[in-house]
Amino acid sequence: MQVKVKICGLTRTEDMQACAATGVHWVGLVFHPASPRFVTPEQAARLHNAIPTADKGGPLRVGLFVKPTFEQVAATLNQVPLDILQLYTDEKTALTLKHQTNKKVWLARGVARTEDLPSDTSFDGYIIEAPSQKGDTRPGGLGRTFNWTLTEHWHAPAPWLLAGGLTPDNVAQAVRVSKTRAVDVSSGVEERPGIKSALLIEKFIKNSQKGACVHQE
Template sequence: MVTIAVNRGRPGGVRVKICGLTRPEHVRAAAEAGAAYLGFVFFPKSPRNVSIAQARDLALEAPMGVAKVALLVDATDAEIDAILAEVPLDMLQLHGKESPARVAEIRARAGLPVMKAVGVAEAADLAAIPAYEAVADQILVDAKAPKDAALPGGNGLSFDWRLIAGREWAKPWMLAGGLTPDNVAEAIRLTGAKQVDVSSGVESAPGEKDEALIRAFIAAVQPG
């Protein structure tokens, strides 16, 4: 099992993942601003979807010490194998309806750390986390997508952060869902999150990252 270093940013500070990157200049901007993780989306319905060739080029732009993450949605073994054969990755993020058993299968097959997204809209949704903690390396606590949503994430929605105030889990976890440069500090204050994930919150249009917003988001997380 590969272990990745994700200690970029201020010592003891909150780590940032910039997800849905599609352009080399945005990869460089995120890394230079202090992002600990860079996310590449492999989901055709997403405006942030990248091909394997694109993802490979983007990953090669990332400096050492920044974790490169592939976001997958109910990917088949063949799809996972094809991505891993070409793209230098450090982690897989599973954002579909993968069962705990499937998460364990993918983790073993890939030989990489796995982060499993769990959608939250109400307190009852948190009950799914322990089963995934048992098989994943990290948990992404995200806003639950509406039933009619085309995307499992990246919808710009947040959930009631008070639902997880003071919560502690056995595995590292990351907060996602509707975060922006304007609200991320408050989200961290309410939840105690040590890691945050943003995609649409640093875009000028769906799939169009904004370098100024990326810098503003990371500055809000890591002030000073």
């Protein structure tokens, strides 16, 4: 079983190119101004143009939005042909945006207990990560892990990615324990916020597959 990898929070063309060269399945662009990895639609368009499109062997483009309006998403899509929308919002808004944009939608969900795991089959995928905590200024894993055993026996309603606090050093264990088939990383492969390391990306991908090998034994 191959574990698919998403690298999120890309801000530089050289990092996009490193992702494409190493066979990353998805690249994530953050359209949330509060994030240190925020890019404008204009910047995202330049990043998009730096690598082959998915139909030519490049990674799929994922756009991360936090409580967006249709107008914001539509304006972004007008400049960047995103393949997937990763949304931090409620289910009703996410479903409306899915229908309005005719794009695949991944819904992000923080998980502290098994009851938090989603069961709605309306979406194309889920990002499963640590729940938000008091004082957080933005959503997301924020470099925090959670109890990976919570997903071990989960019958997911859609494909999902494990996120939050993943690094080259812990991703093999995360894959082995959680039984995920896809992982999402941002800060874990960075030199500093928004600046990725090609060496860490390569190591992360390699180690993610080590966890998958245990599934097959």
